[in-house]
Each structure stands twice: as C-alpha cells, then as structure tokens.
Amino acid sequence: MKRLIRDLLSLLLVSAFLIAAGLSFGITQGTQAGAAATGQATGPKAPAKKAERRLARAQNLSGTITMFSKENGLLVLTGHNGVPYSFRVTKRTQVRVDGNFAKLEDLSDHLNKQATIEFVPMSTGNFANVVEVAGR
Numbered sequence: 001m002k003r004l005i006r007d008l009l010s011l012l013l014v015s016a017f018l019i020a021a022g023l024s025f026g027i028t029q030g031t032q033a034g035a036a037a038t039g040q041a042t043g044p045k046a047p048a049k050k051a052e053r054r055l056a057r058a059q060n061l062s063g064t065i066t067m068f069s070k071e072n073g074l075l076v077l078t079g080h081n082g083v084p085y086s087f088r089v090t091k092r093t094q095v096r097v098d099g100n101f102a103k104l105e106d107l108s109d110h111l112n113k114q115a116t117i118e119f120v121p122m123s124t125g126n127f128a129n130v131v132e133v134a135g136r
Contacts, residue, residue, distance in 0.1 A: 053123040061085060062116045065133070068107045075107065075128060077117055087119055087128040097133045107131065 066084060067076035075087045095102045097110065110133045118130040 055121040055123060058118055058120050058129060060116055060118050062114065065107065065111055065113055065115050068111065070105050070108070075117070075131065077115060086126065087117060088125045089128045089131070093128045094130045095133070096130065102133075107133070 061077060061079060063077045063079040063085070065075065066078045067074070068089075069075075070089075073088050073090055075089045076084050077087065078084045089104060089107075091104065093104060095104055095107060097106065114134045116132045116134075117128050118132075119126045119128045
C-alpha cells in the first residue's frame with residue numbers, strides 16, 4: 001500500500017512537471033510566434049546605452065602625459081602628486097603644443113611632457129576638452 005501511494009505521488013509530480021514544462025514551452029513559442037508575426041525582434045535585448053551625465057563643471061589638471069592611445073581614446077596624465085588620471089579623448093578634443101593647434105595623434109610624440117588638461121567629469125568618465133602641452 002505504501003509503495004502504491006509513493007508511486008502515485010511520483011507519477012503525480014512527474015506529470016505536474018511535464019505539464020508545467022509544456023505550458024512554459026507553449027508560452028515561449030507563442031510569444032516568439034506573435035513577435036515574429038508583428039515584425040518585432042525576438043531573443044535577448046541589447047543592453048540599454050548608458051546615458052552620459054555631466055557631474056561637474058569643466059576643471060583643469062596639470063601633470064605629465066604618461067600614456068596615450070588614439071585607438072582606445074585614452075590619455076593618462078600623472079598629476080604632481082603621483083596619481084594617474086585617465087581621460088577620454090575624441091576627435092572633438094582640442095590639442096595645442098606651445099600654443100599652436102596640433103592633431104590628436106601628435107600626443108604620442110609628447111609622452112613624458114608636462115601638460116594641462118581642461119576636462120569635464122561625466123558619468124561615463126572624464127572627457128578631455130583641451131590638452132595643452134608645454135614645450136616640444
């Protein structure tokens with residue numbers, strides 16, 4: 001008798017699992033079919049792009065250019081206190097060497113030179129507006 005009850009409970013649990021799995025599968029298939037019929041994309045959604053938010057007014061920082069990568073849009077300036085600060089640089093970043101306008105890629109020629117950066121702290125990083133390099 002105990003064995004019969006145990007077998008019936010096992011059968012009941014397996015049936016409940018199969019029904020739940022079938023319903024879940026049917027709901028998923030129905031959602032995808034409905035989305036396909038209406039022209040909506042299916043599958044995982046792309047992560048939402050993080051909105052850039054200005055955190056403070058433009059600021060200036062002076063130090064030594066210790067790294068520059070145009071490909072990564074990155075400039076690292078080590079401050080007088082020895083702390084490295086990273087900045088995002090873009091084609092909109094103005095570069096000046098000895099007061100003369102220069103190209104962004106020219107910064108690679110001025111590693112270990114003194115510079116002052118005007119930047120804006122944003123929620124996605126520090127954006128360099130102006131890089132002023134002192135001396136050639």
